Amino acid sequence: MSSAIPYTVEPRPDTGLNNVKIGIWLFLASEVMLFGALFASYILLRVGAPPGTWPRHGAEILNVPLATLNTAVLITSSVTMVMSWASLMRKNFAKFRLYMGGTIGLGFVFLIIKSIEYGTKFHHHLFPSTSTFLAIYFTLTGLHALHVIGGMVVNSYLWGTGGKWWKTAPQQFTNRVETAGLFWHFVDLVWIFLFPVLYLL
Amino acid sequence: MADHEQHTTFAGGDGGPTAGHAGAGHEEPGFWRRYWFSVDHKVIGVQYAVTGLLFLLFGFGLMMLMRWQLAFPGEALPLIGNLLGESRMPGGVMLPEFYNQLGAMHGTIMVFLGVVPLAVGGFGNFVVPLQIGAPDMAFPRLNMASYHVFFWGGVLMLASFFAPGGAAQSGWTSYAPLSDIAPTGQTMWLVGMVFLITSSLLGSVNFITTIIQLRAPGLSFMRLPFFVWAQFVTAFLLLLAFPPLEAAAVMQLMDRLADTSFFVPAGLVVSGQLMSQHTGGGSPILWQHLFWFLAHPEVYVLILPGLGIISEVIANNTRKPLWGYKALVYSVLGIGGMSFIVWAHHMFLTGMGTVMNAFFQTTTMIISIPSVIILTVLILSLWGASIRFSTPMLFALAFLPMFAIGGLTGLPLGLSSADIPLHDTYYVIGHFHYVVAPGTLFALMAGIYYWYPKATGRKLSSFLGKLHFWPSLLFMNGIFFPMFIVGLAGVSRRLYDGGATYAHAQHVLWLNELMSISAWGLGLAQIPFIINFFLSLKRGALADDNPWHATTLEWAAPSPPPHGNFASQPVVYRGPYEYSVPGMERDYLPQFEPGGPDGEPRSSIHPGGAEPVPAE
Amino acid sequence: MSTDHHLGSDLDVHGDIDVDKHVRTYITVFVALLALTLITVGIFYLHLPLVPAIALALTVAAIKGSLVACYFMHLLSERKLVLLVMAVTVLFFLFVLLGPWLTEMNGITG
Numbered sequence: 001m002s003s004a005i006p007y008t009v010e011p012r013p014d015t016g017l018n019n020v021k022i023g024i025w026l027f028l029a030s031e032v033m034l035f036g037a038l039f040a041s042y043i044l045l046r047v048g049a050p051p052g053t054w055p056r057h058g059a060e061i062l063n064v065p066l067a068t069l070n071t072a073v074l075i076t077s078s079v080t081m082v083m084s085w086a087s088l089m090r091k092n093f094a095k096f097r098l099y100m101g102g103t104i105g106l107g108f109v110f111l112i113i114k115s116i117e118y119g120t121k122f123h124h125h126l127f128p129s130t131s132t133f134l135a136i137y138f139t140l141t142g143l144h145a146l147h148v149i150g151g152m153v154v155n156s157y158l159w160g161t162g163g164k165w166w167k168t169a170p171q172q173f174t175n176r177v178e179t180a181g182l183f184w185h186f187v188d189l190v191w192i193f194l195f196p197v198l199y200l201l
Numbered sequence: 202m203a204d205h206e207q208h209t210t211f212a213g214g215d216g217g218p219t220a221g222h223a224g225a226g227h228e229e230p231g232f233w234r235r236y237w238f239s240v241d242h243k244v245i246g247v248q249y250a251v252t253g254l255l256f257l258l259f260g261f262g263l264m265m266l267m268r269w270q271l272a273f274p275g276e277a278l279p280l281i282g283n284l285l286g287e288s289r290m291p292g293g294v295m296l297p298e299f300y301n302q303l304g305a306m307h308g309t310i311m312v313f314l315g316v317v318p319l320a321v322g323g324f325g326n327f328v329v330p331l332q333i334g335a336p337d338m339a340f341p342r343l344n345m346a347s348y349h350v351f352f353w354g355g356v357l358m359l360a361s362f363f364a365p366g367g368a369a370q371s372g373w374t375s376y377a378p379l380s381d382i383a384p385t386g387q388t389m390w391l392v393g394m395v396f397l398i399t400s401s402l403l404g405s406v407n408f409i410t411t412i413i414q415l416r417a418p419g420l421s422f423m424r425l426p427f428f429v430w431a432q433f434v435t436a437f438l439l440l441l442a443f444p445p446l447e448a449a450a451v452m453q454l455m456d457r458l459a460d461t462s463f464f465v466p467a468g469l470v471v472s473g474q475l476m477s478q479h480t481g482g483g484s485p486i487l488w489q490h491l492f493w494f495l496a497h498p499e500v501y502v503l504i505l506p507g508l509g510i511i512s513e514v515i516a517n518n519t520r521k522p523l524w525g526y527k528a529l530v531y532s533v534l535g536i537g538g539m540s541f542i543v544w545a546h547h548m549f550l551t552g553m554g555t556v557m558n559a560f561f562q563t564t565t566m567i568i569s570i571p572s573v574i575i576l577t578v579l580i581l582s583l584w585g586a587s588i589r590f591s592t593p594m595l596f597a598l599a600f601l602p603m604f605a606i607g608g609l610t611g612l613p614l615g616l617s618s619a620d621i622p623l624h625d626t627y628y629v630i631g632h633f634h635y636v637v638a639p640g641t642l643f644a645l646m647a648g649i650y651y652w653y654p655k656a657t658g659r660k661l662s663s664f665l666g667k668l669h670f671w672p673s674l675l676f677m678n679g680i681f682f683p684m685f686i687v688g689l690a691g692v693s694r695r696l697y698d699g700g701a702t703y704a705h706a707q708h709v710l711w712l713n714e715l716m717s718i719s720a721w722g723l724g725l726a727q728i729p730f731i732i733n734f735f736l737s738l739k740r741g742a743l744a745d746d747n748p749w750h751a752t753t754l755e756w757a758a759p760s761p762p763p764h765g766n767f768a769s770q771p772v773v774y775r776g777p778y779e780y781s782v783p784g785m786e787r788d789y790l791p792q793f794e795p796g797g798p799d800g801e802p803r804s805s806i807h808p809g810g811a812e813p814v815p816a817e
Numbered sequence: 818m819s820t821d822h823h824l825g826s827d828l829d830v831h832g833d834i835d836v837d838k839h840v841r842t843y844i845t846v847f848v849a850l851l852a853l854t855l856i857t858v859g860i861f862y863l864h865l866p867l868v869p870a871i872a873l874a875l876t877v878a879a880i881k882g883s884l885v886a887c888y889f890m891h892l893l894s895e896r897k898l899v900l901l902v903m904a905v906t907v908l909f910f911l912f913v914l915l916g917p918w919l920t921e922m923n924g925i926t927g
Contacts, residue, residue, distance in 0.1 A: 050482050
């Protein structure tokens with residue numbers, strides 16, 4: 001029997017899915033639980049905070065305009081990501097390159113804005129140890145930023161090696177781009193909740 | 202293709218990448234590619250199993266050391282005591298700090314480095330692809346990565362014994378704020394946990410995808426061996442329950458390294474000194490919630506693969522189908538789902554209030570129902586059976602009453618008022634050890650004796666097997682039964698002196714000696730097993746494809762299976778336990794054999810016969 | 818493994834035509850998301866009391882999140898299996914999110 005694994009690209013008839021699609025959704029399920037635990041910690045810490053130790057709104061300490069900009073940046077990067085996949089579906093590799101490059105670029109913009117935010121905090125002696133609010137803020141956004149970096153690494157790999165892959169196994173490549181897209185959209189989705197919870201409430 | 206006559210060690214040793222390599226004529230990979238960096242599920246399964254067994258032995262060693270201190274508090278341990286150094290056992294007498302390290306690491310190693318890697322990483326990896334008729338797991342390279350991340354996490358955990366201040370010493374539960382201020386070994390424990398959790402997550406994605414996607418034609422979900430169902434649910438538990446602990450570990454790391462106060466309450470004073478580098482305002486209870494959110498499903502991770510193994514062994518050695526397959530499946534799904542909503546029964550004494558105590562008490566009582574159903578199904582499966590008392594079956598039969606004791610003694614713990622005098626006493630230790638030690642460990646032993654022929658092409662000696670089994674059963678009970686008595690007498694757990702200073706416990710303290718002698722006896726009882734394991738590799742009787750005359754798909758492959766597992770894609774024609782089918786002379790009808798009771802060969806394309814039903 | 822350019826992502830076996838429709842949807846969703854972001858910030862400047870502020874903020878976030886999930890992640894047209902896995906996950910997510918807080922409601926806090 002061939003030792004090739006079935007359904008790595010072609011979908012299995014009864015489930016309608018290929019292995020990688022299921023794999024990434026399962027992984028995202030675990031990520032939902034990871035961020036869920038951190039949000040749960042936010043709730044418990046805030047509810048139990050001694051009076052005066054928690055800001056009335058995150059905006060008292062955090063930079064809302066910058067974060068709003070970052071929200072727009074991530075949303076846009078989600079669009080460019082899905083457009084890069086759509087370009088492959090339309091068999092337009094050049095457009096894929098363009099949109100994927102845009103996604104990676106916007107990811108850089110997000111991280112730069114984030115570093116400006118962090119830098120300003122540190123400059124004003126606002127560290128994770130300064131209060132539990134800042135502790136959970138840095139942890140949530142820091143973990144999120146690590147996921148952004150991870151996504152960018154994957155996206156860069158696809159952008160860089162795509163040329164060869166597109167020629168030899170276009171369907172597999174398209175699927176992998178879709179898979180990376182799912183991860184990237186998830187990162188965007190987490191931020192969509194992070195932003196109001198940390199900055200506005 | 203490697204065949205089992207050429208090398209007598211373990212299966213599938215090719216180890217090369219699975220993506221379409223040519224058959225004859227390709228170069229044999231070197232040692233490292235073949236045995237260390239293999240992507241073959243069988244090699245990885247053996248790696249996990251052997252590593253897990255070594256960790257089990259080490260963790261058991263830690264306990265044998267602790268039992269000296271408990272039996273003879275304050276006395277110098279001859280010979281070994283002087284080897285461990287001034288920081289641990291000056292003059293051969295165990296320091297309390299070292300006792301605490303041994304306790305915390307015993308629990309951690311047994312649960313996370315021993316049982317789960319063996320049960321899930323070892324048995325799961327080796328058996329599941331074979332039992333579903335697949336050539337490998339869905340993501341072979343991810344599988345390899347999982348093992349390596351686990352391995353180095355384990356190394357880090359062991360290395361923590363050499364950190365200044367010693368290894369983690371705040372219990373395997375690492376409760377805050379004690380763990381926040383513990384020495385460096387705790388940081389290594391946390392980083393090690395992040396490694397282990399990552400390994401686990403990657404593994405569970407692999408298992409679930411494999412079971413959903415790679416089942417052979419005709420193998421619908423309701424025709425799966427129960428072992429596969431058990432691994433399937435276990436993988437979901439690992440996938441969804443571990444991340445909160447990962448989050449908590451990161452937060453505790455930040456408390457320790459970045460002076461945050463996630464778990465540090467305001468005004469914490471340690472040894473008369475205010476912990477001023479922490480602002481406070483954190484919640485120690487938060488740690489408990491996040492820890493137990495994982496750790497409760499974790500105990501089902503510990504037992505479910507074992508229940509799966511026992512089911513396979515019982516069906517095979519009773520020569521009849523399991524009674525109540527559907528009940529088993531629905532029960533295991535019920536256990537899986539409910540295991541996420543019982544966690545705070547570990548926190549009954551934290552002041553949650555009566556409403557929440559009542560909620561968790563109720564869900565805990567409800568979850569005992571599917572567990573009892575599973576045990577009942579297994580016991581009823583013995584009725585009217587023609588029992589073959591092979592070594593796996595001995596372990597399986599012993600498992601049943603042992604698991605029953607463990608489960609029943611859990612009931613008072615799950616009721617919040619009954620838990621008040623029992624919480625954190627030796628009663629708890631007795632309860633969970635009954636489930637994990639003569640429970641799961643016996644099931645895993647049954648699995649080793651059962652599948653060793655498949656993995657190695659040789660049989661284990663049944664004489665040495667019995668020599669292993671009987672003393673183990675005796676000593677397991679000798680260690681853990683007295684714990685109920687000692688616990689009911691009010692002796693707390695994690696006590697360096699085993700209750701020697703408790704006035705109300707003086708009349709039970711002699712049991713400490715009994716338990717310790719039993720522990721050392723249990724250690725000796727493993728020697729026949731270790732000898733058997735290695736000796737049989739070269740000297741064991743040769744095994745053919747199906748030495749147990751079993752019905753599931755792994756027995757369609759050669760022993761050991763080559764790279765790719767099966768000569769041609771197996772097809773499944775019927776359920777997993779067609780033993781003693783009426784009208785047949787042979788007392789078993791494998792899933793993968795075409796043909797029916799009347800012996801006529803049937804083609805898979807002819808309807809009305811033993812046609813494979815398309816998988817749903 | 819086919820090397821021709823027949824692209825059958827398991828999403829559907831349609832050709833270019835439906836991709837065009839998808840693209841139009843993506844742009845629409847994009848604009849909606851930006852608008853909702855501005856609305857989120859706008860609501861903040863109303864300085865509502867805490868409970869309505871939380872309810873509103875989370876509702877808007879949930880709408881935005883659903884748009885991303887349903888359209889960018891194709892969850893609307895995804896297979897039942899994936900929907901089932903995510904539904905179960907969301908259920909357990911709610912347990913971990915609310916469980917610890919609920920246990921502190923009539924007990925000791927801080």
